[in-house]
Amino acid sequence: MARHEVDVVVVGGGGMGSAAAWRLAGGGAEVVLLERFEEGHVRGASHGASRIFRVSYTEPVYIGLAQEAERSWRELEDASGVSLLTVTGGVDHGRTADLGLLAEAVEAAGAPGEWLAPEEAAERWPGLRYDGRVLFHPAGGRLHADDAVSALQAQAARLGAVVRHRTPVTAIVVRGDDAVEVRAGEDVYHAKRVVVAAGAWAGKLLGGLVPLPPLRVTQEQPAYFAPLGEAAWPSFVHHLDDASLAAAGYPSGVYGLGTPGEGVKAGFHGTGPVVDPDERDFLPEPAQGRALREYARAWLPGVDADAFTPISCTYTTTPTSDFVLDRVGPVVVAAGFSGHGFKFVPAVGRILAGLALTGERPDARFALDRPPVVA
Known part of the structure; x- marks a missing residue:
């Protein structure tokens, strides 16, 4: 020994x-x-190749941590010579009160967003369909995990x-x-x-x-969808209230971002089956896979909803x-x-x-x- x-x-x-x-x-x-x-x-x-970077939180402690992290990612890039954080801009959209709270919180923290009409957002990023108000955050982006x-x-x-x-x-x-x-x-x-x-x-x-x-350890299953063109993608979060979720049959709101070389990543948040990390099967759960493809057909006009590659990862919540x-x-x-x-x-x-x-x-x-x- x-x-x-x-x-x-x-x-x-x-x-x-x-x-x-x-x-x-x-x-x-x-x-x-x-x-x-x-x-x-x-x-x-x-x-994996992509994680969302955003400062759009309602809690000041998380906004502050994100702002610190942004500086530290740049410090790590300088030290390593490796590009890690790509700024694409980020959008939050939906018809919930969460958006107003987000806007107030980031403004109070000195990182205000910009309200866009759905039509204006669609001109900038036509790959997304927008639900109600759109809050744009210029600092949002993508990390290469x-x-x-x-x-x-x-x-x-x-x-x-x-x-x-x-x-x-x-x-x-x-x-x-x-x-x-x-x-x-x-x-x-x-x-x-x-x-x-x-x-x-x-x-x-x-x-x-x-x-x-x-x-609570869950096996989550986002997917990469094949893009239909070369348009730019922001990182995005679609906030859905309980009534909208029930009407659509989605288990949660959806997050996503473009991932060069992989496609457009999209997924539900924290809704996968509970697993033992030593006994995972890494297999997609069919019902959630169908729901995610239905979401892509309805809200992601810039992807082919039938050309997708499932991803398996864990959440510990x-x-x-x-x-x-x-x-x-x-x-x-x-x-x-x-x-x-x-x-x-x-x-x-x-x-x-x-x-x-x-x-x-x-x-x-x-x-x-x-x-x-x-x-």
Whole structure:
């Protein structure tokens, strides 16, 4: 059995864990990053060619994190020489009160959007059909997830971190407030801190160690649709109220974005079947696939609704859809990113490094002991 002494072990080499390793190594910590699967694997939530970047949230804390993340993505691009964030503009449309709340929140945060008539939006982006009011955000865009994870790990390694793939962690044992043991096969790592950013495996690794909220792991199934032309695509979110959802038979609102080389990505949000991450079949659920194609026929005139490639990914969702970013003793927790976390990756990395190195805590809404939301 090999024994290793380090300052911090990061468990999980997706976006969040890789960003934590980058920031920890940049802060002078001796870091090892342990990822259970091979480089570039598709079993988690940080793979693929596209994720939406947007600042359009109603909660100021998320707007602020997105603004920080935008600056940090550019910092990572400068350091790595890799283009990661492409600005395309983003639109929110629909007939719900959410749009007015979005507009008020981003304006208050100094990132105002622009109201467009549906006809004006259709002239700019004819691939979309618009439902009611359209709120345009010029800062919206697209992140390349695979390239981002690779860049984060490369920069972490450049700063001294050790990155190990195909290294599943089998146990985490707390030995004291500043001592934790992480076991991975024949290797045992002794550290002052462990950062657990294990995605769908968070519950399996952290159960009994920290008071996690219920984490719902689902297998989501967006799809790439073949575009019918060369028109530009913004990132988009279609907000649908309960009556509209019931009338159309859709399980949720829809998000999407153009993805060069793949097509136009579109998907429902957080509506897939509950799965065990170790027992996934990666197979599309037929009813949701049909509903998504029907949506494309009705609302995406710029794609061929019958020419599509299903995608399989996981969501790990908390009851409030807020993240868990907290620390108990030597254990730092990053969990429950609820299908909307990737845009925040470098900002979350900074938070996790702060929790590990100085104990600095983020907004209370990310705490493990946040009071439950009463409906």
